[in-house]
Amino acid sequence: MKRIFLLISLIANSLLISAQVSVEAEIDSIQIFVGQQTHLRLTTNVQPSQKVEFPQFQPTQMITPGVEVLKCEEQKQDIGDGFEARTMVYTLTSFDDTLYYLPPLTVKVDGKQYKSKSLALKVLTIDVDTTKVDQFFGPKDVQDNPFLWSEWSLPFWLSVLMLVLLALCYYLYLRLRDNKPIITHIRIVKRLLPHQKAMQEIEQIKADKMVASENSKEYYTKLTDTLRKYIEERYGFNAMEMTSSEIIERLTASQDQKALDELRELFMTADLVKFAKYSTLINENDKNLVSAIDFINQTKLENQPVEEKVKPQLSEEDQRTQKSRRLLKTVITLISVVCAGLFGFVAYTLYQLLN
Known part of the structure; x- marks a missing residue:
């Protein structure tokens, strides 16, 4: 009786374990560009003592015509209740743009075969205008620059700014000297x-x-x-x-x-x-x-202004007022001070770079 009971227990336990074994297949992305990679994960939940055999592929071997397996990596994770998740990660790529059918994969658990579900992989390409090949040039040789642009860029752009401010200062001086208005007419945009x-x-x-x-x-x-x-x-x-x-x-x-x-x-x-x-x-x-x-x-919104006025024209009397002349003098003085400061900073920076 003990032997019969033990045999029945072993058979029941074996059937229970078999019923709990499942194989799941999932893919990170069902859509990739030509040459990109994605991962196919094949997972089964088993007891640690069970023997699991995943499908093996050599590097560049095809899992299906047109889809290559770059590498395989097996992973394990404890999920509790005496079971662990065993996963085989397949890194896939393809160089032909089409929709691929990935057939079911067979996993052996203690010699018994279990199949996963089938998957699909869409490979996209980018259109290239091959009629204008003259617009593409080959790589240039490495140039030996005598200086680093990052060191000279700041004094260079500050010098450009200083020249622009000096030109503006001179223009305002001529306006002040000749009593000419800065804004001569009304612009309606x-x-x-x-x-x-x-x-x-x-x-x-x-x-x-x-x-x-x-x-x-x-x-x-x-x-x-x-x-x-x-x-x-x-x-x-x-x-x-x-x-x-x-x-x-x-x-x-x-x-x-x-x-x-x-x-x-x-x-x-x-x-x-x-x-x-x-x-x-x-x-x-x-x-x-x-x-x-x-x-x-x-x-649509129709009640909106369609014209914009840009600063009205000043009269000749207003141009000669003391307020306008004082404003011009103030602006010229400020620009001169800024230019002097920029000149001093640029000169000091050049001195440091040259020495």
Whole structure:
């Protein structure tokens, strides 16, 4: 009876351990550029006494055609309850841009085989303009510079500043001597409002017939750049450096849901065209163009000044007042003092460098 009980216990324990063994496969990044590396982790939870055999690959051996294994590294970690996690980390790379299927990997635990799930790896490339090879030059030889620019840069730029200040000082002196005004006329600067700029660019898109062009990427790039510039000037945040989702999130509090949905759909289509080579139809292009125009018309601010005056012209009587002459003298004196200080500092610095 004892032997039978012991045999039953061993069989039950073996079945329990077998049921608790699992193999998990995960990859750090499912999308890399050509030549970049990523890590595939194959993990199983076992008891310390169990024997685990992971798939082994030699350096540069293919895990699947087109995907190389650079190295393998086994790791262990205690997870409690008498079990430990054993992990094999495979460093992968690829030099062909395509979508790879990574087949299930088989792990042996005490001679019994367990398979992981299959994975996918997308390898991207960067377009290179090979038609303009004359713009690329080979490396130059190492130059033996007699001095370090970092030591001479400060006195050089201070000398340039001193010359500019001296020229300004001389100009103000001539103005003071001849009693000529510094500002001779009124300048009125006219500027376009953000929505006016955006509508001009959209009219240019129409004039260029980009809506019906086969080059959807150029059309959506121009259209989204126009919207980003408008949003940046209209709402005051750097939309040109933000992703489409970040722009929509910033606009959520200030726009109605319908306008945001149309804008989100436009940006999503543009992203698909630019990054996933998605082909659009002419009616889809027309719809997105109308959505862009509607968004601009719904959010534009028209009650803004379009002209800016730059300092009114001074009269001849005002030019000759004692206050103006005193101000010019004060400015000339300050510039002279600054130039004298700069000259002394530059001269001292050059003396230290030359000695």
